[in-house]
Amino acid sequence: MEKVRAKKHLGQHFLTDLSIAERIALSVKGHGGVKKVLEIGPGMGVLTDFLLKTDFELYLIDVDKDSIAYLLKKNPELGERIIYGDYLKYDFQKVIKDQYAIVGNFPYNISSQIFFKVLEVRNQVTEVVCMLQKEVAERIASPKGNKAYGILSVLLQAFYDIEYLFSVPPEVFDPPPKVNSGVIRLVRNDVTSLDCNEKLFFQVVKGGFGNRRKTLRNSLKSFQLPEELKSNPLMDKRAEQLDVADFVFVAQQIEASRGNH
Incomplete structure (x- = not known):
């Protein structure tokens, strides 16, 4: 099968290190008893391979036609659970009615938008394990009083307990990004609604x-x-x-x- 070329305009950097992919997959704990996991931007499925070894029912979404074609050949058993589409615009309630976890190596250029979308559907998304630019990962997990602490830190920490798991160097990607990456885990807390507007x-x-x-x-x-x-x-x-x-x-x-x- 022909390799998919990473596309700059989609912010693609494909993870090549199998031990890191496995570590990310094993970081999904199934909080709230969820049985379904959605991987955003699977690319050539390096992380997908390890997620398929877990007990979760896996769904994939990618905006890249080449990646989708590659994944359909590689994992035909997933069938309709391989979705060609943009996570930011896609209505997942059509596909997954119950709660689910999200996992992925998020494209750096849209990671903040992904989190704003997660906030909108927070009662369905019980857990997020993702890799993003280290600076953004640290910001989201940062406590108050820290220079990195910002808008996303507060909004996400209102509804999720957040943990910075580990850092990832640029050389384990193809092509290597210009920055370091970080992996974080968000676990839905007990706050159903805030005590204000x-x-x-x-x-x-x-x-x-x-x-x-x-x-x-x-x-x-x-x-x-x-x-x-x-x-x-x-x-x-x-x-x-x-x-x-x-x-x-x-x-x-x-x-x-x-x-x-």
């Missing part, structure tokens, strides 16, 4: 980090903060110093003041 929470988090050097009092000026919130010591802090509960509190206060007008 979630849309407002997202806006407050984005607003806070939009001017991350400023104090919250200044970075959230456009939200017309109530006086009692303005004088709260929390507002002397910068966004990176707040955890999920702090942002929920700020959103609650803003929401309450709007209700009083």
Whole structure:
């Protein structure tokens, strides 16, 4: 079978190291008792081979026609579970009705968008094990007070417990990326919904980090903060110093003041 050539415009870097592929596959724990796993961007199926040795029912999605053709030849037994499509636009409820885990070597250029999509379907996705740019992996897993901590850290940590598993050097890919990679695991926590208006929470988090050097009092000026919130010591802090509960509190206060007008 002819090898698939990695396409730059799709951000493809194919993993060639079998021990790392196996380690990623074994990092999927099946949180919440899930039996189904979706691999995003399987490429030539190096990780797929190891996932097929697990007890999970495996689904694959790739936006690259060449990869899909290759995988259909290599793993004909998967049949309709090999899906040609863009994960960001695909409605998986048509295919998988129950909960599932996600695994993959995410294309660096769309990894953040994949996570925003995961947040939208968070009650279906109980676990994510993925490889991405090391810097982004560290940011997502970073605790508050850390320079790397950002919007995605807060939004994902609201609904997932996140663990940085291990780092991966560029030379185990074809072609090698210019950066190091990192593997993280997200496990769905018990939070079914936040104790505030979630849309407002997202806006407050984005607003806070939009001017991350400023104090919250200044970075959230456009939200017309109530006086009692303005004088709260929390507002002397910068966004990176707040955890999920702090942002929920700020959103609650803003929401309450709007209700009083």
